[in-house]
Amino acid sequence: xxxxxxFILAYNEIFNYLHEKHGKEAVIxxxxxxxxxxxxxxxxxxxxxxxxxxxxxxxxxxEEEGADYEIKATEDEFVIEMYKCPxxxxxxxxxxxxxxxxxxxxxKVLYSRVVEKYGFDYNLEIIDxxxxxxxxxxxxxx
Amino acid sequence: MSVHKDFHGALSCCLEYIYKKYxxxxxxxxxxxxxxxxxKPLIESLKTRGLAALEEHWRRIFTIEGGDFDLHYDGDxxxxxxxxxPAIWHMRERGYRIFEKFCEHCRIVNDExxxxxGYNSSVDYDQDAGSCTQKxxxxxxx
Numbered sequence: 057x058x059x060x061x062x063f064i065l066a067y068n069e070i071f072n073y074l075h076e077k078h079g080k081e082a083v084i085x086x087x088x089x090x091x092x093x094x095x096x097x098x099x100x101x102x103x104x105x106x107x108x109x110x111x112x113x114x115x116x117x118x119e120e121e122g123a124d125y126e127i128k129a130t131e132d133e134f135v136i137e138m139y140k141c142p143x144x145x146x147x148x149x150x151x152x153x154x155x156x157x158x159x160x161x162x163x164k165v166l167y168s169r170v171v172e173k174y175g176f177d178y179n180l181e182i183i184d185x186x187x188x189x190x191x192x193x194x195x196x197x198x
Numbered sequence: 199m200s201v202h203k204d205f206h207g208a209l210s211c212c213l214e215y216i217y218k219k220y221x222x223x224x225x226x227x228x229x230x231x232x233x234x235x236x237x238k239p240l241i242e243s244l245k246t247r248g249l250a251a252l253e254e255h256w257r258r259i260f261t262i263e264g265g266d267f268d269l270h271y272d273g274d275x276x277x278x279x280x281x282x283x284p285a286i287w288h289m290r291e292r293g294y295r296i297f298e299k300f301c302e303h304c305r306i307v308n309d310e311x312x313x314x315x316g317y318n319s320s321v322d323y324d325q326d327a328g329s330c331t332q333k334x335x336x337x338x339x340x
Contacts, residue, residue, distance in 0.1 A: 057285055057304055058232070059259040063205035065236040070212050072235075073228045078220075086215050094211040094294070120202035152238045 064146045071156040080158065087165035095170050102174050107134045110171070110194060118142075132196040144188030160185050163192070201262060206285040207294035214297035222299075229303055233310035244315035249276040252334055260284070278332040286328035301325040308332060 058066050074082040101109030111129045114136060118125050124140035147155045160182045168178040176194050183189040217225045234241070243251035253269055256278050260267045266282035289296050305321040312319040318337050323330035 057259070057280075057283065058209060058236075058307060059263060060201050060203050060205040060285070061259065061262060062236060063209055066209060066232050067205075067212065069232045069235050070216070070228060073231050074216075077224070085219070086212065089215045090208060090211050093214075094208055097292075117202060117204065120204075153235055 064143045065150060065153055067143075068147055068153065068156050068159060071159065071162075072154060075156065075158075083156075083158070084165060087162050088169065091166045091169040095166065098167070099170050102171055102176075106174070107131070107194070107196075110134045134192075134194040136192040138188065138190045138192070141188030141190065144185065148186065148188070160190065163190070167192075203263070203284065203288040204292065204294075207289050207292065209285075209303075210289060210294065210297045210300050213300065213303060214295075217297070217299060225299075225302075226306055229306040230310040233307040234314060237307070237311050241311055241314045244311070244317060248336070249317075249334060252276055272333075274335055276334040278334075280330045280332070283328040283330065286325065290328070296325070298325075301330065304330065304332065308334070312337075 070086070071083050074086060098109075098113045101113050103109075105112065107129050111127060111134065114127060118127075118136075121142040123138065123142045126137040126139070128135040128137070141160075144160070147153065147159065164178075164180045168180075171178050171194050175197050177197055179193045179195075181191045181193070183191060213225060213229075216228055240251065240255055243255075249271075253276055256267070256269055260280070263284035265280060265284040268279040268281070270277055270279075286296065286300070301321070301323040304323065305319075308319040308321060311317075312334060316337050318335055320333045321330055322332075
């Protein structure tokens with residue numbers, strides 16, 4: 057069994073494999089598939105509860121992953137201030153693997169597809185890929 | 199240690215995508231690349247320390263994930279009995295779709311790790327039951 061504690065490394069390697077064999081577009085297609093086929097739990101929470109649903113989803117997942125982060129949620133804006141992304145931390149600490157250079161981009165594709173269809177704008181600012189620092193801002197469209 | 203077991207569902211989704219889009223052979227190749235690159239330290243440890251390295255590996259990850267398992271030696275063969283696979287059970291509990299060939303990843307990844315270290319392996323699984331028996335033994339030359 058590939059343990060869930062080893063998933064990030066396997067995920068990174070799948071990206072490397074697809075990119076080497078089929079190009080970056082193949083990796084983006086995988087991300088779209090994951091978004092459409094796997095993120096139903098996020099989809100349902102956003103559909104039912106909007107920003108409160110986002111808060112529920114990311115609070116649970118980021119706690120379980122051991123992230124260093126801050127969430128700010130208001131009536132029409134949801135922000136994750138990521139100080140140390142746990143996935144990036146695992147990749148940077150694991151010296152024997154080759155980090156997929158576009159790894160952080162998966163967050164742009166995966167989550168934007170879910171929230172945008174419910175009338176939100178999605179913006180992910182990747183601040184420092186080495187430190188795992190980024191800022192995700194989701195706003196209600198006016 | 200906090201674990202994010204939803205990663206099992208994400209892995210299942212990735213494997214399903216590769217199988218559907220590129221076929222069984224590509225899935226096999228991708229998993230073998232994961233085995234060689236992600237588990238490089240385990241391969242090295244298996245080469246130098248023998249089956250004790252695998253025994254420790256399995257005990258650690260199945261304990262972290264709360265699996266119901268048993269590890270023992272049958273002569274020179276290390277036997278891992280997984281009575282309740284944490285991946286299958288978590289995906290089932292969360293209502294995630296499970297890739298029909300999900301358990302094949304264990305057979306392929308084990309095979310590649312063992313081959314690289316001079317060992318053999320077998321996996322006899324029942325995906326519906328979420329159980330399997332995995333065996334590991336040193337390859338005999340000649």
